[in-house]
Amino acid sequence: MSRTELYGQKISSLTNLWISILKKFIFLKYNLFEETKIELKATEFPIINRLSLLKNQNGNSVNDGLVVGTVRMGYGHHRMAYALYTWAIAKGNNAFLHDILALDCKESTAIKEIDGLYSQMSKWSSEIGGFVEWIWGQITSSGNIASLEISLQLAERYKNLLNGVPKHIPYLSTYPLNGQIAVAYGIKKVIHLIPDNYPQYFLLTPGAINLVQSPASYMKFIEMGVPKESLQIAGHWVSHKLANEAISNSELRIQRAEKKLKRRFLIPIGGAGAQKSYLISLLDSLSSKIKDKKLKLWVNTGDHKNLFEDLKVFLTSKQIPFHIIYGREELLGFCEKRKLNNFQEEEENSLVLFHFSNHFEAFSATDILMEIADVLVTKPSELAFFPIPKIFIRRVGDHEAASAFRSMELGEGTMECRESEHAVEMIRFFSETDGIFIRMNECIIRNSREGIYDGAKFAVDLATSKT
Numbered sequence: 144m145s146r147t148e149l150y151g152q153k154i155s156s157l158t159n160l161w162i163s164i165l166k167k168f169i170f171l172k173y174n175l176f177e178e179t180k181i182e183l184k185a186t187e188f189p190i191i192n193r194l195s196l197l198k199n200q201n202g203n204s205v206n207d208g209l210v211v212g213t214v215r216m217g218y219g220h221h222r223m224a225y226a227l228y229t230w231a232i233a234k235g236n237n238a239f240l241h242d243i244l245a246l247d248c249k250e251s252t253a254i255k256e257i258d259g260l261y262s263q264m265s266k267w268s269s270e271i272g273g274f275v276e277w278i279w280g281q282i283t284s285s286g287n288i289a290s291l292e293i294s295l296q297l298a299e300r301y302k303n304l305l306n307g308v309p310k311h312i313p314y315l316s317t318y319p320l321n322g323q324i325a326v327a328y329g330i331k332k333v334i335h336l337i338p339d340n341y342p343q344y345f346l347l348t349p350g351a352i353n354l355v356q357s358p359a360s361y362m363k364f365i366e367m368g369v370p371k372e373s374l375q376i377a378g379h380w381v382s383h384k385l386a387n388e389a390i391s392n393s394e395l396r397i398q399r400a401e402k403k404l405k406r407r408f409l410i411p412i413g414g415a416g417a418q419k420s421y422l423i424s425l426l427d428s429l430s431s432k433i434k435d436k437k438l439k440l441w442v443n444t445g446d447h448k449n450l451f452e453d454l455k456v457f458l459t460s461k462q463i464p465f466h467i468i469y470g471r472e473e474l475l476g477f478c479e480k481r482k483l484n485n486f487q488e489e490e491e492n493s494l495v496l497f498h499f500s501n502h503f504e505a506f507s508a509t510d511i512l513m514e515i516a517d518v519l520v521t522k523p524s525e526l527a528f529f530p531i532p533k534i535f536i537r538r539v540g541d542h543e544a545a546s547a548f549r550s551m552e553l554g555e556g557t558m559e560c561r562e563s564e565h566a567v568e569m570i571r572f573f574s575e576t577d578g579i580f581i582r583m584n585e586c587i588i589r590n591s592r593e594g595i596y597d598g599a600k601f602a603v604d605l606a607t608s609k610t
Contacts, residue, residue: 150344150368152288162293173253175300181248183307185239190471190503193232197241197308199248208237209313209606210330212321214254215244217413218445218506219525222380223317223336225507226599229383234603241314243304243321250301254320290345291319298323305330313606317380322348334606336380336598338525340549341542342367349373354602356380356528357549375605378598379528382510386600389530389591393584395483396517396532400577402486405493407439408570409516411509412447413524413539419450421537423457424563426494429570430463433493438574441512443497445505451498458494465494471504474511481515518573518580520566523547523559530596532583534569535559553595554586 154162170176184202185195197205209231213224221242228238244255298320305328308314313332316322322335326348333351340356342363347353353369354377355361361376385392400406410422422442432438444451458465468477474497481489497512499505513519513531520534527533527546533556535547550556560566573580590596 149288149292150347150349150370152344152368154289154292158289162289162296165293166296169253169297170300173249175250175253178300178303179248179250181246181303181306183241183305188240191228191232193236194228194238194240196245197239199246205239205308205312206237207312208239209315209603210239210241210308210325212241212243212314212316212318212325214318214321215242215502216318217524218509219338219413220318221502221506222382222510222525223338223599225510226380226382226386227315227317227336227602230386230599230603231607233383234607236603236607239308239312241305241308241321243301243324246304248304250304288344290343291347291349294320294345295323295327295349299327302328315602315606316348316351319346319348322351326350332606334602336377336602338380339542340527340545343542352605354598354605356598359545359549377601377605378594379596380525380598380602381529381596382599385510385513385530386591386596388514389596390588392483392514393530393587393591396584397581399483399486399517400581404486404488405437405439406574406580407441407481407515407517408520408534408573409441409443409509409512409518410520411443411512411526412445412450413522418522418537418539419453421563421566423454425536425566425570426454426458426463427461428563428567430461432571432574433463436493438570439493439495441495441497441516443505443509443512445508446499446502447505448498451496454496463494464492465496466492468495468497470499471508474504474508478511478515483515518570520570523550523556527556528596528598530555530587530591532573532580532587533557534566534573536563536566537561553590555583555590 181199183197183199185197185205186202188194188196211224211227213220231238244251301324304324310329310331314325314330316335322333325333335348335351335353337346337353337355340360342360353374356379358376364374433440468474497508499508518534519531522538523535523543523546527550533550535557538544538559547559557569560569
């Protein structure tokens with residue numbers, strides 16, 4: 144590995160030995176010494192026109208368009224990919240989704256099992272707290288140069304995961320390993336979207352154009368030795384419709400406040416399914432407001448079946464009335480009746496649970512619900528960068544704290560509510576007063592006019608440019 148690829152950083156002999164041992168362990172455990180013979184083909188995605196999935200099975204040869212690379216690790220990276228291909232399609236391009244966990248091979252299995260460990264640690268961190276949360280925070284905020292080197296070495300081995308993709312087609316990556324694989328494979332134009340707002344070497348793709356969401360992130364990466372020619376500020380990774388309608392949606396939310404309509408709070412569960420105890424405590428404390436219909440509370444449980452069942456049992460035991468929306472069709476019908484410009488109160492239970500049977504419906508439902516919600520109640524994940532007023536609940540991993548700071552500096556989010564009691568206070572405050580809520584929407588309007596939510600658009604334009 145050249146020093147140029149590692150941004151001038153040096154790795155000690157002891158660290159090199161550790162990397163060699165770890166790499167050998169992974170290769171032995173998953174039998175990675177021989178590559179799986181793969182030839183990727185494209186199959187049309189049934190829900191979104193002009194989007195195809197890349198898999199090692201029968202299908203069509205990959206042709207002109209652009210490839211969006213992701214990994215099914217939680218919801219955040221797929222949400223970033225969703226932002227990219229909605230913009231690509233809106234601009235008339237064909238898009239191919241390359242999810243390296245969707246492939247049927249031992250290489251994918253190895254990545255999938257590591258992701259499973261990440262999700263389990265996130266749950267333990269959230270549920271247990273204390274020392275476990277501190278340890279997990281240290282791990283998730285220490286993506287040092289050694290972690291980048293081991294990732295690059297694995298990417299060199301995993302480049303077979305792109306066999307069948309023409310090297311002239313632009314590749315947009317939403318996870319560092321995807322981008323590193325594309326560079327190792329020889330794709331001529333690789334553009335990598337860096338998640339979060341906490342710079343770490345692990346998040347970079349040497350040999351690609353690395354895009355960040357904020358000036359602070361850009362300056363920190365420059366200080367870390369990343370050359371200016373491989374780094375650009377793009378803006379936030381927001382899907383096409385939400386970015387395009389950020390101003391009109393904010394204006395409608397202000398009108399809803401002026402008409403004294405009940406505030407709609409959306410709580411999405413993250414892809415790891417963490418924070419169950421926090422959520423149950425939150426719902427328990429808000430039970431009287433829910434029963435009295437003082438606010439609207441929508442909880443997207445995603446595809447987390449166990450959490451969904453546990454919530455139903457809890458709500459029933461507390462005699463808190465709730466309604467359930469299953470699947471994409473019911474979701475679209477629900478949203479159609481509740482557009483922001485429909486200034487009517489719905490006579491329904493204040494609490495609605497949403498549940499889905501597959502990953503795509505689970506994460507994309509939050510994007511769809513944000514079109515009609517007033518306030519997003521979320522941990523400071525990739526959702527921290529979306530154009531909607533936000534109440535931040537406890538993070539899962541210390542790297543997420545910087546995302547909450549970014550939202551606060553833009554005037555569209557609260558501080559992080561570490562305890563559920565603090566989040567309850569914020570929800571009550573936002574449901575009973577209008578001043579801060581209106582101010583946040585005004586900030587979103589200003590930010591939108593400055594192009595802050597156009598990061599995915601910037602990336603697609605860069606990918607499709609002739610330079």
